[in-house]
Amino acid sequence: MKKFFSSPAVKMATLSSFLALVPPLGAAQSSLDARSFDDLSDTPEASAENALSDASGGLGSKAERLQCLKGLNPSGNSGAVKLKVQMGTYRIYNPSTDAFDTVWMRSYNGCPTGPTISVKPDARLKVTLDNQLEANNPPANCPANPDHSTPHCFNDTNLHTHGLHISPSGDQDNVLITVHPGDKPRVFNFQIPANHPSGTFWYHAHLHGSTAINVASGMAGVLIVRGSRPARAGVIDGSADIDTILHRKQPAQPLREHVLLFQQIEYGCFGSASSEVPLADPTTFEWQCPTGSKGEIRGYNNQLAFVPDPRPGHAGQLNSTWVISGRYTQINGIVQPVFPSATTFIPAGEIRRLRMVHGGNRDTINVKFVRANLSTLGLADSQTLSAAQVNAATISAASKLAGSHTKSSQAVALDALCNGEIVKQLEFAEDGITMSAMVEKDVNSMDPGYRSDVLVAFPSPGLYCMLDEAADASATINFRINSMKAKDRRLLALARVGPGTNIADTTVGNHSRYWQYIRDQLVAGNSNLPEPARSDLASLKLRAFAPTIPVDGPVANVVPAQFDIQLPGPTNPIPAPRFVINGETYDPAKVAYTGVLGNIDQWNVSATVLATHVFHIHTNPFRIMDITNAAGHSVFNSSGGCSAEEAATGDAEYCNLQGVVRDTLFLKAGYTLSMRTIYQDFTGEFVMHCHILDHEDRGMMENVSVVSPATAYLQRVTAPLSALTHDTARWLARLRGKDETQVALAGALCTARDYARR
Template sequence: MAREVYLWLVVAVLLKSATPTLQACNYTSPCKLKGGLNLTLPEHLVSSNGFLKVNFNLEVTPFTVDWLTLNRRSYNKMIPGPTWRVKPGDTVNLTLTDLLTFPEKDEPNNGKRFPNSTNIHTHGLHISGEVPHDNVFIQIYPNNSHFDYNYPVESEHPSGTYWYHPHLHGSVEFQTNGGMGGMIIVEDPTNASTPQHLQDVSCPNHCEHDVQLIMQPTMLYSGGGFAKLQIEIADNLFMLKNYNVTGTNETLYDWMIDPNNGVNNFTTNGRLNPVLYLPTGQTKRFRLVNAGGGPTLELFVIDANGNPACEWYEIAWDGVYMDKATPAHLGKSFIVPAAKVDWLIVCNKPGTFYLTSLASPSDDPSIGNAARYNGTLLTLSVSGSITNTSINTTLPARPWYQADFRNASDSEVHGRFMIEASSQKTLNRDLFSNGTYWRYKVEVNKLQEWYLTNTGTTSSHPIHIHVNSFQVISYNPYTGPFDGQNKTTNKWKYWDQQNNTCYYQHAEYNSSDIVNIPSDPLKYLGHDKRWAQGGTGTLGYSNAGVYRDTLLVPPLSNITVRFMTNKYLGDVTIHCHILGHEDSGMMMVTDIVNQGEVLSANVTSGNAYPGTCQRCDPFPPNNGSQCVSSAPTPLTLANLQQRPKPVALPIPNPIDTQTNQPPQSTPPGGANRPN
């Protein structure tokens, strides 16, 4: 029965992508959008002699899909923006000028605000978070203010696919989902370090086979979508209620948000379901970016009957090469908001095929409650004779600081921290405060082991860490608390897995708050077992060993990641890349400091460390609990080299800046699912 439903969904998605009969359509006589224009690639801005000078203006541009033209904010009147092409060792100098002149909406922190101010984030680049580099707390105001960014791309920077987008807290969702974004390519060296078969399909020498696909949630309107966001943020360009649909009591706004009219689309390179013409047997490199902050994409290539078509292998995630080219896990690339994946793809048979995103209910256990897009992103029109071209699986080596750390010893790990998401849109039990309220500090050039957890019972969160990509090590048993909310009062609290109220709560908690336990709170428990077993229902998990900068953290999960704090000091921003969550406060900042500096930080929320519930819980809680009566061993830089047994936590003061390395235990290694 499940397969029959799934096949029905495949047919429905393909029918949705079919071109309808042409008719006269306009704002007062709207009809369903059809798309189908030829694919165009963004303009390329290419470095020369070690430098790339970019001048970006924030301005309004008409954005047209079929008969519908909307006004959107953009970089240089382009949606998507131009592709930057640089080499390791280059420097990018960017001047970003805000040419908007509209009045600005301001709101308290963590509200929807600043639709006409901006800044920019180079997502995934290994770049300093300090000013004037990739600092996301810069604000560029309307009326011709500007900022000069400087991005030194280090000589050891991994070649790969990255992207840029606005990151001004309060308007990140609005500006990014509206179309502001573009790709960054750090080119592969044209020498023996890059396999010839990869050079043959990649820029700089073979850009004709290098296909950049920027997939943006620009036309998501069903149920409110982008139009609702425009109203909430007081968008000066909102226009849909100005047109009445002939013969109805509806405005164009009403028509656009009606799910029956199907205006719920991603665009690819600014077009709805464009067509790419290919010859049989020609290998292409697809660079695919989910360039938004909403639904997840679950991509594969199928024919008109829903059968797998063409051959394609994943070669890189989030700009970092895998060990070798590999068929996608369960036949789909699971691309959370902001994630990137590179494919090598060849179609050996002629025909019409579809790059499609399609959610299967069987994968719900690994994903939880997340927005998942169903639709065709690109049509492939393949012509020629049947061929038998195969895909070479050899890939370049990664830089030293992105080595395989899965078998690193305890003595090699110099810092451990937990990122705890929740259904309350908090990180580590607090909403975002400011850019200098550091929740953790680490030393530069040291191997870190962090744990990504989620106390939510249904909601999942794609967590993005700036500056340093991280390697997925394992999915571990989740022994921590779960959270729940009184939706009338917005009060919330934590319970342990035996439904006992947690001793450690959060800074805003009051014991008199009335909050009921959520229904079936442990429904999603068991990610560690499902991940280790593999197979059906595990699409939402990452394979071990893969490097990511954004990773889905499902409800009641516990994921170990490792990374080297290579080279760069300063801010490391962490947030959920469901950008509405980020704007609402699901963000925090950590800090990388010189070796030997004081590591004090605001680790706790009130008296609670992330991941803890009862008095005997260790931090991070990755090896059950072991309650001892003595206080923890005082932390020094010397004992960062070892991992003592877990101990009971002290009760910190309500306003405490504890050193951020409490003793804790060796986390379970988990199964190393092959990548």
Template sequence: DRMRGALALTFAGLAGGAAITYPTVLEAAEGVVHPLAIEHVPFGNYGFNTRGFNGGIPGPTFRMKPGETLRIDFTNNLSAANNVACPDTAGEFCESATSNLHTHGLHISSKGKEDGLAHYSDDVFADVLPGETETYSFTIPENHMGGTHWYHPHHHHATAIQAGGGAAGVLIVDDPEGYLPPEYANMSEHILFISGHNLANLADIAARAQSTILEGALNAANTANLAANVFFVNGQALPTLTLESHTWHRLRMAYAAVEQGLALQVTGDATCTLKLLAKDGIYVTDLPRDIATVMLFPGARADVAVSCTCTAYPCTGMLASNAGRRLQPGRGRGGGPGANDMVAADLLELSITQGPSTSVVALPATSVQRPCYLVDLRSAAVPDAQSKRLALNGGGRTVTVDGQGASMTYANTHANGGTMATWPALTTFPVGSVHELQVTGVGAHPLHLHVVPFQITAMPAAEYSGGFFKVGDWHDTLMIMEMAGGPGGQVTIRQQTDKFTGKMVVHCHILEHEDEGMMGFIDISGTEGTIYADAATLDSTCYAAAFNNTGTWATPATVDANAGDAGDAANSAVSHGPTVTAAMLGAMAGLSY
């Protein structure tokens, strides 16, 4: 409360207008190990440091193909002086210089060296201490769906200060050749890593963790008359993206923040049409879906096609978040907005120039072929023993399954000589089967599950947020701000425990809540590699191996009408930083980046 009046949702003081830039792209390749260092980096032009990767915010963009392995040498260059132990901070924010690496959204193993692997996979219980380097080896199945994901540190009690402070980046799984119709595959692509930084909250967490990094962030911003609630796109404040008119552009958006939600629309002189392609790296079944607002909350991703025109060229639009609907103002210990606040912020200026076409290509209604781990589960038979209740309880900072589960505070995990390694599972799911969870709390807390995504199979209304959320959609992180609490706010989800055994972490993606104990895990048991035997019965077109390009695409039985007339196909282009391939790595030896 001491900061609430001073913060007052002020976003002024950031100079904008520079052309958007893109991080370096690092591609997975056989025999290639990419260096990734978490270290102290400048926080924009604010004059203080935060934590980032390879010298900046955000880190490099990683790209990989289904079936590939992304290998990373992860080095912790953080200062050991900030690594104050949890008993010494007497709270839940501590060990702020111990780190690790999480690939948010990948369908991947959660195991590590303690499980017998030569290198870590997506093991968020690993500890990489200051001065140490560990090799991570991320292998995804050959039928992994292409999509937009991201990566960030996930050391419990330090996730908020590291990931929320800027240590994060985009990770893209490329679509197989021929997976999308050419009208989609040939869109120009723009990777937008959006990060929100509430300096009041970050400074408060840093003080509690006894970390000198970010502890003075709010005072420094106030002294310099700079915004205390900061939003970056690719590490820039209010950059400009130039788009040709009458052309579909694919915006790959990933959003990172400790808290705070965004409801994005395009305002200004430009007239822009938005169509939803994918959420959390999984294509919607009614491709393309007409939307007016893109709903983002911590951890969420959205792939959106946008096409704009002007009454007179050139013209401008603004990708901005609408503050007209505030559900629970004043959340967040630092006094700033919380995840279920709709934040007022201008993020990205769109400069629309006149393109060669005078009409817009009609995007065909399409239902892409799905990997067998993503078949529609709404008609699947779920045994009673595999239908459970999951509750997100913010007040108690707990995640429970059928009422079982305690807060993962430091005191609880270390009681009676225990450790994080001995903490019990919330429940056990057998691998290669379908499980159902009736979830409460997603109206106020972003639910995130590791290892495998989940499908919405029921909720109080058929859709929310103007159709952005629909029954049948897939997510790995879900928050529906319009839903009321209590029984009326229940969402039913289903998922396949496909292939991977081990710990499937589940937590609230308000990172402050996670660090304070709102986390647990479900143990996936059985034989590694087991798949759901009835997947092909539910969808005979699903593929369990690599995608086979037939050059044909299905049309959904019911779709929304497409606006626009047929015209010239959009030129294929991808907007990102320089791509580093295996052939280039030799020439880069000895360089720092």
């Protein structure tokens, strides 16, 4: 990949010449410096731009900030990196108070986010995980034999590489191991297959019982697989890497990329060292952090939960503590950052690659870009704004929004400001996997675990709003029966666009001017692309770069997986809600399903009408065959778009998904996902679960095992003998008057499953 990067000197010269357009900063604009966008890309351009800001952001110093933003292993070659799990102190901007709250969080290396790690296909990445957290305290939260439907042992951890197709066993992507505080640092050796597709992936803590509290504290980072395999003449098999065509007209200069890690840090401040109830405003019930306090995440009952909503107008509703808290989604550790920074601009017409990762746990994010209406600020608006005018607009818009301290006033100010032209996103990869064609999107719906790679070009100089668009609650992970009925609109970031090349207002067929402009730029920059990839590119088809999984053969098994929350009631005498898959909570000693290496299985995954969930399976991705609604009707029409029935719901997030390869998917209440997967390359035990991670910690997870055909045959042959062994053990126990359970457990050691593990 080195040849795709221009030198740091060239990049600094470009940035310096552009900064010459910027007038000196005033005091008001200087106050925005702490909210400058921090780019987690590990490219030289990102590092150079990060260094231009003199502010420390939420960290203690500029040096500390830059150290946190420094990528690990940017060459992508085989290498070794270290992640230290420790408590970290930093500040988070709170728009409701226009001030910064100090937080004290579980973290990687003491930073708001984990560092970006790059790796190439066929490389070996050695990651040392050093757990320096305090021992679990109090002991009641970490019993010797924990209930696996109750979160526990919050300071235990491990490491998961979300989306990578690597071995789930041994010292690779094995989430069934535990790294305790004070343990000898654990070394993971991730071997990336030589044919692994390039793309945007991520890593995070994934120990059952503590996953949500760790990830919601910030223990997550972006993992990029950078590829250099070009398209070949006459070949459209998906083996080429999309990276090789995403460059400017000069082949040596890749498109500028930005890494955006979305997180939802559900911190609260407390009245005492033993309290687990966050301090809250007595009228709005939004969580408060008095001066001198530190925000924390202490548990799951009053944070990371659904509770009776105490807010006025919400009587009888069961709502997420995230919604009640009033907290805001952050990007790379910054709430409502100024993008690309408080002192730089994106030139109009310059195509940027956005690697977006939903590393949060508590909310659906509906990403949308719109032009700000500067007339509402009393400013002139045109297609030829100067850098000075964009500076003035940024200061005015930020001041206007900062003066709105209630959710209702914020909504009014945001609606008045952010109502201009929608800037289309051209999405080309979902969950790190390049799709067969680029898709134009007004709104890009992302749920926990999702990744989305898009190309964006802003049409003219000005100020733009990056929004988390409003939605009906049924289209979000916060939907519950008797929950609030809508997701409100929020500002994610303000984007500053300076003079450049304005995009002409022309269209091609059913496509927007953004589609045409980006298509023309890519075609012009890839004149040597062989056929048929070049002809494909003229219509933004990407078949040469879109990996497929071979699931068109015979289906070995159909596997049902229904996600449900069982509630206490007269007909269900349970003490608390149960988070189940197929009626069962997680049992770490049980393999819920065993697949056979090389087999194709169809999984029918559903959510009951009570709630929404997010399905994720490790190791092997899946191809979406169909999605049906609560009436059993497909959401797709004959051309693969959304049916009229689904379109009438107003939710278009499923509309381009037929045939797409994913590893994570949102399940609307009452809907069923039909997907096919093939178990390739690796045997071993891994998990599937709900990626609303507190659901997982409360039991919504299953172990899945993949065995070789020989082992599968052995299991079938020995199954009758295993059953006889168990029956004999029970008969002997009754005869001898011993504990049947203990004898049966001893007999179970001789089963085929345990034999296969040995």
